[in-house]
Amino acid sequence: MKIALIAHDRQKPLIVKLATAYQPILAQHELFATGTTGQKIIDATGLSVKRFKSGPLGGDQQIGALISENKMDLVIFLRDPLTAQPHEPDVNALIRLSDVYEVPLATNIGTAEVLLRGLDQGLMAFREVVHDQDSNPINL
Structure with a gap:
């Protein structure tokens, strides 16, 4: 699965702790991240x-x-809800797209942990169905 890891500045230490704790699970998947967050995780x-x-x-x-494009299967976006972000419209658009394309999205550590544990237990099979539909489109 393809997993995006994103964190606002005040949440970067937390996403690093998450990635460290769940490193064995994350290592089995293709990981993507925004710049600084990705470097800190690496x-x-x-x-x-x-x-x-x-x-x-x-x-x-x-x-x-x-x-x-249905090329992302899970998003962990640890937001800082108490700090205004200059790119808030982009943040809202990403959240909206996750809803539109039914991509699981965690915006806090509790939900992130549940999603990663579910992923480890094979509970994200519905994403495989989405990919099957993409490779076998229905022509009307």
Whole structure:
């Protein structure tokens, strides 16, 4: 599965702890992240992470584009709900796209942990169905 890891500045230490704790699970999947978040995860865990631009510089939109093409299966976006973000419209667009394309999205550590444990237990099979539909489109 393809997993996006994103965190606002005040949440970066938390996403690094999450990636460290769930490194064995994450290592089995293709990881993507916005710039600084990805580098911090790489430095702390040694995991292979494809890095996009920083969120405010378009990284959130790059991940959103993958979501819109059904090329992202899970998003962990640890947001800082108490700090205004200059790229808030991009953040909202990414969340909206996750809903539109039915991509599981965690915006806090509790939900992230549930999703990663579910992934480890094989409870994300519905994403395989989505990919099967993409490779076998119905022609009307």
